[in-house]
Amino acid sequence: MKRNKLVFETSVWSGLETGNLFNAVDVFFDFAHLDYYKQNLTEAVMYSYKRKVYKQDNPSNVFVFYTVFRSFLKFCNYLQEKTKKWKVKASSRSETVFHLSSLKKEEYDNPLLVFQKAFEEKTLEEFEIFLYQILQLSLSPYADDPDSDLTTPYIHLIKMLDAIELIRERGVEKIKKRDRLDTATE
Numbered sequence: 001m002k003r004n005k006l007v008f009e010t011s012v013w014s015g016l017e018t019g020n021l022f023n024a025v026d027v028f029f030d031f032a033h034l035d036y037y038k039q040n041l042t043e044a045v046m047y048s049y050k051r052k053v054y055k056q057d058n059p060s061n062v063f064v065f066y067t068v069f070r071s072f073l074k075f076c077n078y079l080q081e082k083t084k085k086w087k088v089k090a091s092s093r094s095e096t097v098f099h100l101s102s103l104k105k106e107e108y109d110n111p112l113l114v115f116q117k118a119f120e121e122k123t124l125e126e127f128e129i130f131l132y133q134i135l136q137l138s139l140s141p142y143a144d145d146p147d148s149d150l151t152t153p154y155i156h157l158i159k160m161l162d163a164i165e166l167i168r169e170r171g172v173e174k175i176k177k178r179d180r181l182d183t184a185t186e
Contacts, residue, residue: 008074021078025168028072032106036166037072038158040065047138047155054138066135069157071130076160077124079167080115086172088112102159103166111163111170118156127153 008024010017013031018024044062044144047054066099089113109112130153 008078011069013064013071020062020178022168024071025075026076026166028068029165029168031068032163037161040075041069041157041161042153044134044138045150048134049137051141053141054135059139062135062139066131068130072160072164073124073127073131075164076115076127077083079112079164080119083114083116085124085175086112087175088167088172089170091170102155102162107159107163107167111166114156114159114163118160122156124154127157129144129156130157 007017007019008021010024010027016027022106044054053059063098091109103111103114118127130148130150133148134150134154
């Protein structure tokens with residue numbers, strides 16, 4: 001049976017399309033640092049409530065940020081689908097913990113939990129709508145209260161950024177079928 005090729009749409013913003021999740025994550029972090037993504041996401045949410053236009057000097061940066069983050073959401077959704085087949089390698093405790101302060105201890109130990117929880121609460125489409133909504137509101141010169149909750153998806157995205165960085169630092173390994181059966185019977 002032929003498998004469908006993964007498309008993360010990285011070529012739009014990086015010039016390189018890859019169907020491999022971990023190559024796509026590397027391209028994501030080669031494009032910008034974790035702090036850049038967190039800062040821009042936070043600023044976009046904050047500007048959603050202001051009368052000022054976000055990135056008024058160069059709004060095209062907002063479009064690029066939007067396309068990068070849509071790819072990121074696709075990474076996260078794919079990771080969520082693989083949580084039963086993969087496990088994150090054990091921590092070497094050399095991770096840059098101060099960057100990962102949004103994670104609870106159990107999420108730090110198993111970052112795949114972050115994706116499970118996020119996609120149990122919101123769908124990929126709902127995260128994409130959130131992203132579209134905050135960028136639309138942040139580019140508007142009119143103050144308007146959003147119709148929907150912006151806090152919950154924002155918190156999930158910050159956690160997913162931290163979790164994907166942790167996964168990138170540690171790596172993942174496939175769970176053997178026997179191990180999956182053992183955990184299913186517990």
